[in-house]
Amino acid sequence: MTSPAYIGRFAPTPSGYLHFGSLVAALASYLDARAHGGRWLLRMEDLDPPREVPGAQAAILQTLEIYGFEWDGEMERQSERHDAYAKVIDRLYEMGIAYACTCSRKQLENHHGVYPGICRNAQHPQHDAAIRIRVPELEYHFVDRVQGEFRQHLGREVGDFVIRRRDGLYAYQLAVILDDAWQGVTDIVRGADLLDSTPRQLYLQELLGLSQPRYLHVPLIIQPDGHKLGKSYRSPPLPADSAGPLLTRALRALGQEPPEELSHCRPHEVLEWGITHWIAGRIPRCRTLAEAQLR
Structure with missing residues (x-):
C-alpha cells in the first residue's frame, strides 16, 4: 500500500512569508503526514513574479529548517511548470x-x-x-x-x-490541482480561507480525470481587525530564536494539549511530541481564530 503524501505549500510574496498563521497550517500538514506515516512534500507556489519578494524563497526554507521541518525529496517550483x-x-x-x-x-x-x-x-x-x-x-x-x-x-x-x-x-486554481496530481498528493491540509476554492478544484479534477485528495481545512489565524495574518506588513516573520515557544503555541491553536514545559524544548522535540500525540479531531471546527486569543 502506497503511503499517503501531503504537500507543504508556500508563496514567496509579502503575504506568503512565514508568519504565525502560516506556521499553524504548515504544522497541521506536517504532523498529520508524519502521524500517518506519510511523506511531506514541499512546493514553492511562485506563480506571481511581480509580487514575489527578493530573497523570500531562501528565507522560507531557512525558517522551515530552523523550526525543525524536514521534507521528502526535492522542493518543486510552480514557475518551472x-x-x-x-x-x-x-x-x-x-x-x-x-x-x-x-x-x-x-x-x-x-x-x-x-x-x-x-x-x-x-x-x-x-x-x-x-x-x-x-x-x-x-x-x-x-x-x-x-x-x-x-x-x-x-x-x-x-x-x-x-x-x-x-x-x-x-x-x-489550475496550477494547484495539476501539481497535486503530478506530485501524487493524497491529502491536503491547509487554511480555511481556501475552503471556498475547493469546489472549483473538484470540478477541474473531475474534468481532467484526476484523483481527488482528502481535504482538511484548519482555522485561519486573523488579526484584531479581522484580516488574515500576512495580509499586510503588520504580520512579522517568525523569529529564529522563538521556535520552541511558537511551535507549542501553534499546537494549542490546533486544539492539541502540549505541556507547558514543551515550549522550552528544541524544535525537533516539540515536533516529535506533536507527531506522537496528534489528534486531528481536536482541531477547532471553525473558520477563524483570533491571534490575540492564542497568546
Missing part, C-alpha cells in the same frame, strides 16, 4: 470548455464576484485576454475532515472562473 499548465489549457480549449475573456474589472464590479458570462460565446482570440472555464449549473460538495460537509453551487455562487490571467500568469 508553465509548459504543463499551457498544455492543459490547450486541451480544455479543444474540449470546448475554456474561452477567452476581455472583461475589465469595471465591467464586473456590480456582479459581486460571480462572473455573468459576458464573453462565453464571444469567441475572442486568446491574445490579450484572460482564459475562463465554463462551469455547470451544479452544486459541488465534499466532506472536510474538520469543517464537515461543505457545499457550493458553481453556477450561482462562482460563475466561469479564470484559469489564466490576462497578463499571462496562470491561476492558482
